[in-house]
Each structure stands twice: as structure tokens, then as C-alpha cells.
Amino acid sequence: MSELKNIKKEWKAIMSCMGCGDCGYSIRRAVGRYLTCPVKEAKDDEGFEIYFSRGRMNVLKSVLEGKLPLSRELAEFVYQCTECANCTEVCHETHNENIILNTSKWIDHYKVWDALRKDLVEAGFAPLDRHKDLVEYMNREDMRNPYGEDNEKKFEWLAEVTNLKDKGDIVFFSGCTMPLRQQETLKNMIKILSAGGMEIAISRDEWCCGSIGARIGEYSSVEELMKHNIDLFKRMGAQTVFTACAGCYRTLKKDYPELLGGDLPFEVKHITEVMIDLLNNNKIIFDPAKTEQIKVTYHDPCHLGRHMDLYEIPREVVAKIPGVELIEMKRNRKHAWCCGAGGGVKSQFPELAKDISKERIMEAIESGADILTTSCPFCVGNLKDAYEDLGAEVKEKIKLIDIIDLIASKI
Amino acid sequence: MSELYQKLEKIVTKKFISDSLIVRHAYSRVVDPILQGVPEIVIRPKDAMEISEILKVANDENIPVIPRGGGDDEFGGSKPIGDGGIVLDMKRMNKIINLDEDNLIATVEAGTSWGKLDDYLCHFGLYTGCMGPGSGMTASIGGGISHQSVGGGGCAKYGTCTNQLVSLEVVLPTGEIIETGSQANKFSKFPFNRFGNGPDLAGLFCGDNGIMGVKTKISLQVYPRPPFAAYKTFILPRKDRQTSSQIMLEVRRKGIDVYDLMYIMDLIVRIGCEQGMFPMWEQLKKKRGIMFYTVEANSEQELDEKVKQLDTIILNNKAEELGPEISDGNIAKWHYAEQGHWQFYHNLWGMVPALEPLSCECFTPVTMYPKILDDIDQWDMAHNEDMNKFLEVTGQRPITGSGPIFLIDGNNVELTCGFTSFPSYYNETIHEEWDDLNLKLWKSLMEMLTKWGVQWYMMGEIASRLMVEIEAYLPSYYKTLREIKKILDPKTILSRGKFDFWGD
Numbered sequence: 001m002s003e004l005k006n007i008k009k010e011w012k013a014i015m016s017c018m019g020c021g022d023c024g025y026s027i028r029r030a031v032g033r034y035l036t037c038p039v040k041e042a043k044d045d046e047g048f049e050i051y052f053s054r055g056r057m058n059v060l061k062s063v064l065e066g067k068l069p070l071s072r073e074l075a076e077f078v079y080q081c082t083e084c085a086n087c088t089e090v091c092h093e094t095h096n097e098n099i100i101l102n103t104s105k106w107i108d109h110y111k112v113w114d115a116l117r118k119d120l121v122e123a124g125f126a127p128l129d130r131h132k133d134l135v136e137y138m139n140r141e142d143m144r145n146p147y148g149e150d151n152e153k154k155f156e157w158l159a160e161v162t163n164l165k166d167k168g169d170i171v172f173f174s175g176c177t178m179p180l181r182q183q184e185t186l187k188n189m190i191k192i193l194s195a196g197g198m199e200i201a202i203s204r205d206e207w208c209c210g211s212i213g214a215r216i217g218e219y220s221s222v223e224e225l226m227k228h229n230i231d232l233f234k235r236m237g238a239q240t241v242f243t244a245c246a247g248c249y250r251t252l253k254k255d256y257p258e259l260l261g262g263d264l265p266f267e268v269k270h271i272t273e274v275m276i277d278l279l280n281n282n283k284i285i286f287d288p289a290k291t292e293q294i295k296v297t298y299h300d301p302c303h304l305g306r307h308m309d310l311y312e313i314p315r316e317v318v319a320k321i322p323g324v325e326l327i328e329m330k331r332n333r334k335h336a337w338c339c340g341a342g343g344g345v346k347s348q349f350p351e352l353a354k355d356i357s358k359e360r361i362m363e364a365i366e367s368g369a370d371i372l373t374t375s376c377p378f379c380v381g382n383l384k385d386a387y388e389d390l391g392a393e394v395k396e397k398i399k400l401i402d403i404i405d406l407i408a409s410k411i
Numbered sequence: 412m413s414e415l416y417q418k419l420e421k422i423v424t425k426k427f428i429s430d431s432l433i434v435r436h437a438y439s440r441v442v443d444p445i446l447q448g449v450p451e452i453v454i455r456p457k458d459a460m461e462i463s464e465i466l467k468v469a470n471d472e473n474i475p476v477i478p479r480g481g482g483d484d485e486f487g488g489s490k491p492i493g494d495g496g497i498v499l500d501m502k503r504m505n506k507i508i509n510l511d512e513d514n515l516i517a518t519v520e521a522g523t524s525w526g527k528l529d530d531y532l533c534h535f536g537l538y539t540g541c542m543g544p545g546s547g548m549t550a551s552i553g554g555g556i557s558h559q560s561v562g563g564g565g566c567a568k569y570g571t572c573t574n575q576l577v578s579l580e581v582v583l584p585t586g587e588i589i590e591t592g593s594q595a596n597k598f599s600k601f602p603f604n605r606f607g608n609g610p611d612l613a614g615l616f617c618g619d620n621g622i623m624g625v626k627t628k629i630s631l632q633v634y635p636r637p638p639f640a641a642y643k644t645f646i647l648p649r650k651d652r653q654t655s656s657q658i659m660l661e662v663r664r665k666g667i668d669v670y671d672l673m674y675i676m677d678l679i680v681r682i683g684c685e686q687g688m689f690p691m692w693e694q695l696k697k698k699r700g701i702m703f704y705t706v707e708a709n710s711e712q713e714l715d716e717k718v719k720q721l722d723t724i725i726l727n728n729k730a731e732e733l734g735p736e737i738s739d740g741n742i743a744k745w746h747y748a749e750q751g752h753w754q755f756y757h758n759l760w761g762m763v764p765a766l767e768p769l770s771c772e773c774f775t776p777v778t779m780y781p782k783i784l785d786d787i788d789q790w791d792m793a794h795n796e797d798m799n800k801f802l803e804v805t806g807q808r809p810i811t812g813s814g815p816i817f818l819i820d821g822n823n824v825e826l827t828c829g830f831t832s833f834p835s836y837y838n839e840t841i842h843e844e845w846d847d848l849n850l851k852l853w854k855s856l857m858e859m860l861t862k863w864g865v866q867w868y869m870m871g872e873i874a875s876r877l878m879v880e881i882e883a884y885l886p887s888y889y890k891t892l893r894e895i896k897k898i899l900d901p902k903t904i905l906s907r908g909k910f911d912f913w914g915d
Contacts, residue, residue: 008839012764019442025549027526030751045503046426055437062436064836074433094754098691098737103761
């Protein structure tokens with residue numbers, strides 16, 4: 001049996017789970033809780049308890065007690081979790097300023113899953129096949145992205161963009177998903193920011209942030225990527241590094257300092273934080289001819305919301321677009337349903353990821369919105385894949401668009 | 412793949428059965444920290460017909476079957492006793508089948524959670540009355556009926572879960588499917604009443620702890636949610652145990668249909684404040700017992716009158732009202748208005764890392780619980796040496812006492828007593844002796860309470876066997892129970908080991 005050194009550190013969380021099962025089944029109208037685990041719900045009738053948190057905690061108790069070894073089979077179950085952290089939210093639901101839930105201090109399910117993934121990797125049961133490819137691509141000098149694309153391709157979008165600098169206070173980190181899959185959104189972003197008078201620096205030498213490695217527990221390469229990127233940002237003179245990707249945002253702002261054991265020498269912002277500053281200072285000028293009334297609902301990316309507590313700023317951005325009425329889905333903010341792409345699920349279990357997204361799209365339609373928007377390219381990609389599967393009837397009811405493109409369409 | 416597995420797979424198809432070691436361990440525990448039983452197979456059946464076929468195969472193969480709803484019980488009830496057997500995960504059967512809006516009867520599949528039904532009913536201005544077990548909104552309706560559960564709220568007004576039962580569809584251990592109550596008459600158009608057409612056969616399955624049959628379809632009386640409610644919290648004077656009991660009796664004598672009436676003992680208030688859990692009560696100079704009520708009404712006038720009567724009783728007993736807001740200490744508002752369900756247990760159970768409950772939850776008359784609590788104090792002192800063994804390692808002595816004590820049907824309370832303790836895996840070390848020690852203490856406390864004459868409702872593995880072990884059952888009662896079990900389940904297929912009928 002492996003040393004289990006990482007999950008042993010999480011013993012407080014594992015042994016404090018008393019198994020109430022709210023992470024699988026809780027519906028509590030009074031607090032806006034309508035189920036929790038997107039994977040278990042997508043499994044539908046096949047939703048054995050191993051697919052949600054309590055079942056995995058029971059398994060981990062057996063692992064810690066020496067009754068059950070780590071295995072490839074366990075990895076196959078564990079990597080079907082999107083690490084959306086909704087189980088932590090429901091677990092902590094009774095915590096407030098008047099009545100404290102002490103377990104909220106030591107039960108953080110994400111940390112448990114992260115520790116388990118690290119141990120599975122160290123024991124040789126992970127990464128799973130597809131994840132192994134992604135890590136290899138991320139580490140290859142000619143790629144440095146998990147999509148297996150040539151590194152040069154990541155910067156092709158820059159050919160159509162002007163006014164970007166090589167160095168400066170404000171550095172944009174483009175990540176991998178947007179430049180390789182959603183170039184138009186990036187071009188729109190630069191258009192908006194340039195119109196707002198921002199001077200932005202970007203480098204063709206940025207590497208993948210390492211998010212996929214961190215999410216699947218394969219940290220061996222993350223450190224090298226992190227050091228490279230931090231050195232790069234320093235050389236560029238960055239005071240602020242911003243990104244339009246929720247996954248990169250979490251990795252830069254949360255994982256990097258944790259891995260470094262200290263603060264970064266620059267501030268990390270998400271694009272919505274940059275946008276709101278421009279909007280508040282009236283630096284985004286909307287086209288007065290484009291103010292038709294539309295209802296927009298906002299999907300909270302897990303890596304922005306539950307992982308980073310960034311719920312309100314994206315909403316403020318949406319609400320400031322002329323003609324937009326922001327309406328909420330039944331499950332929003334900390335209760336928001338995951339899109340299904342995170343935790344390595346999209347790459348290893350793409351159909352599961354799409355099934356989860358379909359539920360979110362249907363929820364958006366139920367809200368009465370004309371447009372479903374979000375601020376994460378990974379969510380956009382997965383929701384779009386599901387959207388295509390759902391077909392014409394759904395497309396007639398709702399449109400799916402990145403928050404950046406939504407703004408760009410109004411200027 | 413075993414022959415048994417192949418036979419079962421044919422019934423449910425391969426997606427809904429698993430013999431994966433990982434899946435089996437996921438189903439090997441319930442809420443208590445020590446009892447474990449790893450099933451051989453886990454199945455998620457879709458309906459009564461499949462369960463019937465599964466049970467027939469189990470009889471042929473002589474393999475036990477254990478139904479599992481929300482898996483929330485605290486007595487080892489919804490996992491195997493010992494390893495092996497088939498766990499029936501009833502949560503696939505979670506459809507709301509019908510709401511009879513005229514007769515106010517909801518019919519659901521047994522794996523439906525109380526939370527799901529309540530959310531559904533609220534669109535019609537209805538609710539379940541008794542809000543189900545106290546374990547959150549995960550517990551299944553089948554599990555609530557199987558345990559006569561209470562604890563989610565509303566039980567002073569509506570009683571236990573089984574009070575609202577109208578009819579049941581049950582698969583008997585040998586595979587026959589029966590219906591009870593009004594549905595025993597094949598000409599009945601819809602479920603409308605539990606009693607009649609002969610004896611109350613539904614009663615045989617209420618609180619049976621899963622030994623007499625697998626509940627598959629349940630019809631419950633539901634109720635209009637009154638539009639007005641008031642909720643107040645009070646700090647009790649000294650001798651809070653006796654005072655709280657006196658208040659409960661006076662409320663019942665006055666005939667006020669209070670929705671909730673709960674007493675929280677001084678120990679909980681004091682330790683909770685010491686652990687920083689109750690900022691809302693930190694301003695209290697003396698950390699004495701707390702009592703709260705919730706009352707509902709159809710008009711403001713009716714509400715005012717009920718509040719006046721309740722306040723008179725409570726204030727005459729020298730309790731002091733806390734302020735109206737949650738921040739003033741009004742936990743009643745937190746339960747009813749903010750959370751919509753009693754959630755207090757969640758906060759109590761995780762006071763320090765790995766501290767989990769070894770519950771002795773039982774029913775007892777209002778007049779008796781103050782004396783029982785005194786006896787629990789004595790029991791705790793008598794077991795100080797054993798308790799200190801945990802203290803030496805963890806720095807935290809297990810806490811003995813009672814969580815919320817609340818009024819249920821008649822003049823009875825649910826006494827959520829027991830002690831909190833630690834599992835054998837603690838701080839990266841396995842303390843094997845702790846499982847035995849916990850079990851010894853748990854059974855000792857349970858035995859003491861049994862000898863007070865309490866009623867166990869959620870009995871599972873531990874309480875059902877203890878009653879037999881210490882010969883607490885009247886021999887005639889136990890003999891009758893065993894004979895009924897023998898008729899219905901000649902091979903003891905269902906929940907084998909509970910009640911230790913044949914030393915199994």
C-alpha cells in the first residue's frame with residue numbers, strides 16, 4: 001500500500017464526515033439548495049453513492065484504516081468528480097455569524113480530493129490515459145499547452161491585434177483554451193480594453209499555467225511552469241497580471257502562492273475585475289443603437305465562484321450592459337450547478353461533462369433568459385458542446401455567449 | 412462473476428448492479444463512527460417488481476438483503492451486519508407519483524427524500540407536517556416510516572413520520588407485493604385511509620427497521636401550511652431540566668397546538684459557547700438551558716392568542732425571552748424561517764475534528780426525561796476512566812448528554828441523548844482498542860436507558876440486538892415478533908441480524 005501521505009494530512013476532514021448524505025440528496029428550498037453533485041445527477045439512475053462525496057469519504061475512511069488499498073479502479077471513480085466544490089457548500093450550509101459550524105474549519109472536500117489525486121498519482125494509478133497525454137503536451141517544449149497544439153498556434157490571434165506591448169505594468173496571461181479555441185473572444189477583449197484606454201503587455205513566451213496538472217494531482221510539472229511564468233511576469237515588469245480564464249485565475253491566484261509558500265510579486269485579476277473598473281469609470285462606450293432589451297442569466301464558473309468567491313463582480317459587469325436585465329437561474333452563486341468540465345472530466349469523460357452541461361442549459365432556459373453568459377472559456381466550450389447536442393429547439397430558446405463577446409456585441 | 416451476481420444482473424441489467432470493492436465500501440457505513448459491514452453486492456432497483464425478483468433470488472441463494480434509503484441512521488441499520496449480503500439502494504426509486512389535491516394525500520416512491528417532497532408540496536401551499544427525520548433533507552420517506560422517525564421539525568404538532576401514513580406498498584421478504592389500508596380493497600380508487608379492512612397491517616411495517624418488508628410506495632397525508640407563524644426563544648431558570656418538562660406538560664394540558672417545542676440543555680449551551688459555536692448566546696451571563704417554540708396559525712388573531720398563551724406559560728415558569736432576531740439568540744427563527752428544517756445536529760456533531768455521535772435517541776414521557784438526564788450525568792461520571800482514555804490522546808473528553816429534547820406525539824419527547832466520541836483512526840494513527848471501547852460504552856449507556864423503560868425507534872443493528880441481549884423484551888412480545896418474522900421471512904433474508912432472532 002502506498003504511503004498515503006497526502007490523504008493522511010486530510011484525516012480531520014475525512015473522519016469528521018459523519019455521513020449525513022446532504023452532499024448527495026439535500027433539497028432545501030429555504031436556503032436555495034436543490035441537490036448538489038452534478039456527477040451523481042448526471043449518472044441519474046446509475047448514481048451509486050461512490051459518485052458523490054459521502055460515498056468517497058466512506059471509501060477514504062476504509063483506505064485510512066488499512067482496509068482498502070488505492071487502485072486504478074478507485075482512480076476511475078475519483079476522476080469522474082469535477083471538483084466543483086458544491087459538496088463543501090452544502091456541508092457548510094448551516095454556518096453563519098450566529099451559529100458556527102466548526103467542521104467548516106477543517107472539512108474542505110476539494111482539498112481531500114486533491115490529496116487523494118496526488119496519492120493516486122504517486123502510487124502510479126493515475127494520471128488516467130487521457131490526462132497523461134495532457135500532462136505530456138503541457139510539458140513538451142514545442143507545445144506548453146494541454147491541447148497538443150504547436151506552441152506557435154497559441155499566439156496566432158495576435159497577428160490581428162495591435163497596440164499590445166512586450167512589457168508593462170499590466171500583463172495579460174492568455175492561457176491555452178481561449179487562444180487555441182476561442183480566438184474571436186480574445187480579439188474582442190483586446191478591442192474593448194484598447195477602447196477603454198488600457199495599455200496591455202503580453203508575451204509569446206508564456207506557458208500553460210499548469211491548471212490541468214494541479215487539478216488531476218500531477219504537480220511534478222506544475223512547479224516548472226509556475227516558475228517560468230512568474231519569472232516571465234517579473235521580467236515584463238508586471239504589477240498586475242490578468243486573465244480571462246477562470247481556471248488560470250484560480251491557478252495563478254490560489255495555487256501559485258500555495259506552491260510558492262508566499263505572496264506573488266504582482267496582483268492577479270480576472271477579466272471581469274478589469275472590466276468592472278472600466279465600466280465604473282465610463283471607459284467602455286456602448287453603442288446607443290444597440291440597447292434592445294434582453295434577459296441575461298449568468299453561470300458561475302466553479303473556479304471563479306466556489307473556488308475563489310468571485311460572485312458579484314461578473315454580475316455587476318452584466319448588469320451594466322445597456323438593455324440587459326440580469327436574471328438568476330434557480331441555482332446560483334454558491335449553489336450554482338457546475339458545467340461539468342472541471343477536474344479533468346472534460347478530457348477523460350467528455351460525455352459525462354456534456355450531460356452535466358445539458359442540465360445547466362435547461363436550467364438557464366427555465367429562468368426565462370434569452371442569453372446564457374459566463375466568464376470561463378472552459379465552461380463556454382463545454383456548454384457549447386452540449387448546446388450543439390441539444391439541437392435546434394434549444395438554440396431557438398437561448399443563446400450562449402462569453403461575457404466578453406456580450407459586451408463586444410454592444411459597442 | 413458469481414452465479415448470484417449473474418442472476419441479479421438479469422433482473423436489473425448491468426448498469427444498476429455493482430460488486431466493485433470500491434462501490435461496496437461506499438455503502439459500508441452509516442452515521443455512527445464504528446459499525447461497518449461491507450456488502451457483497453449493491454443494487455439500485457427501479458420498482459417493486461424488481462425488488463420482488465431480487466428477494467426471490469436472495470431466498471433461493473440464502474443471502475441477506477438490506478434496504479438503504481438516505482443512509483442517515485445512527486444505529487447501523489442500512490448497511491450489512493457483518494460483511495456480505497445485498498444492499499438495495501432505494502434512492503433510485505424517488506418519484507413523486509401523485510398528489511391528490513382534494514384529499515391532501517401525496518403518493519411517492521419510498522426512496523424519495525423528505526426534502527424533495529416538501530419542495531414539491533410547497534408549490535401547492537402544502538407541507539408534510541412532520542418534516543421527516545432530523546438528519547437533514549436527505550433521509551428517505553421509506554426510511555422515516557421504517558424508523559418512526561422525528562426530528563426535522565413540526566413533530567410537536569404532527570407527531571412522528573408514521574402518524575401521517577395512509578397506505579403502503581410493501582414487498583414481503585419472500586417477494587410477494589402487498590398494499591395496505593384502503594388499498595387492501597381491490598376496488599378502492601385511490602389511497603385515502605390507513606385504518607380499516609381488518610387490522611392495521613401498515614403498522615407492522617412502521618418502525619420495523621426494515622425487517623418485515625421493503626417499502627416501495629408510500630401515501631402520506633399532507634397539510635396546508637398555515638400562513639402565519641411565530642417563533643420565540645427563552646433562557647430557562649436554574650433547574651432547567653425540570654422547568655422545561657413542566658412547560659411542556661402545561662402546553663399540552665392547555666391544548667395549544669404548538670408546532671415545535673424544544674429544550675436544549677445547559678451543557679450544550681455552555682460547551683457550545685466555549686467552543687465558539689454559538690455567538691448568538693455568548694451575551695448570556697449564565698449559560699443555562701434554552702427553550703424555544705414555534706407556533707402556526709391561519710390568522711394573525713389566532714396567532715396572537717396562541718403566542719399569548721404560550722408566553723404566559725413559559726414566563727410564569729420564570730424563563731426569560733431572548734430578542735426576536737437570530738443574532739439575539741432566537742434559534743427558533745433560524746430553524747423555521749431561515750433554514751426551513753432543524754439543522755442544529757450538524758453544528759453539534761462536529762465540535763472538534765473527528766468527534767462523532769454515538770446516539771441513544773429514544774422516546775420517553777415528558778415527566779421522565781429530567782430524571783434520565785440526571786442519571787446520564789451519573790453514568791458519565793461512572794465511566795470517567797474510560798472517557799479519559801480518549802482525552803489522553805485527543806485532548807477532548809467525549810461529551811455525554813443530550814442534544815435537543817423536543818415534544819412529539821402526546822406527552823412524550825424525543826431524547827436525542829448519547830455521547831460523542833472518536834473513531835479508531837485519529838491523527839494518522841489507528842487506535843484499534845477504541846472501537847471496542849466505544850462499543851462497550853455505547854451499549855452500557857443504551858442498557859441504562861433501556862432500563863428506564865425508554866422506547867427505541869431507530870434501532871438498526873445496535874439497539875435491536877441489545878434489547879435481546881439484555882432480555883429487555885417481554886418474552887411474549889419477542890416470541891410474537893419472532894413468529895411473525897418467521898412467517899414473513901422464513902430464511903431471515905431481510906435485514907438479517909437485526910433483533911437477533913436466531914442468534915444470527
